[in-house]
Amino acid sequence: MTKPLNEVNLNNISSAANNAAQAAKSASDAASAAASNAAIAAKAAAESATAIAVVATDTSWMKKSLSGIENTLEEMRNNYVTMPQHAELIKELENHENRIIILDTERTRVTVLLSIGIGILGLLVSLLVYHLVG
Numbered sequence: 041m042t043k044p045l046n047e048v049n050l051n052n053i054s055s056a057a058n059n060a061a062q063a064a065k066s067a068s069d070a071a072s073a074a075a076s077n078a079a080i081a082a083k084a085a086a087e088s089a090t091a092i093a094v095v096a097t098d099t100s101w102m103k104k105s106l107s108g109i110e111n112t113l114e115e116m117r118n119n120y121v122t123m124p125q126h127a128e129l130i131k132e133l134e135n136h137e138n139r140i141i142i143l144d145t146e147r148t149r150v151t152v153l154l155s156i157g158i159g160i161l162g163l164l165v166s167l168l169v170y171h172l173v174g
Contacts, residue, residue: 121129
């Protein structure tokens with residue numbers, strides 16, 4: 041027995057409509073999953089952008105800090121006394137000390153000679169006075 045043409049067409053149309061409904065449902069599910077994935081990706085991108093901004097801020101701060109450290113080290117290096125400079129300073133200080141000792145010795149010598157000279161001059165004056173008066 042053959043089915044009438046309308047009944048076959050109705051079965052085919054019904055089957056096609058059922059297949060189309062299943063395809064639409066699958067497409068809807070896929071679109072929903074894609075939207076969910078897109079939302080997750082957007083959230084991840086926003087969090088990543090925030091993290092990148094924080095890292096960029098930290099990097100900028102670190103660059104400024106390192107620049108300050110470099111400047112401080114350069115100042116320290118410029119103000120640092122090297123060993124030859126230190127040796128030269130010690131030599132100069134020793135030279136000053138030697139000159140001070142020589143000046144002290146000379147001053148003492150002059151004082152002693154002046155005292156002896158005053159003593160001799162006093163003796164001569166007293167002898168002259170005794171000879172004139174006496």
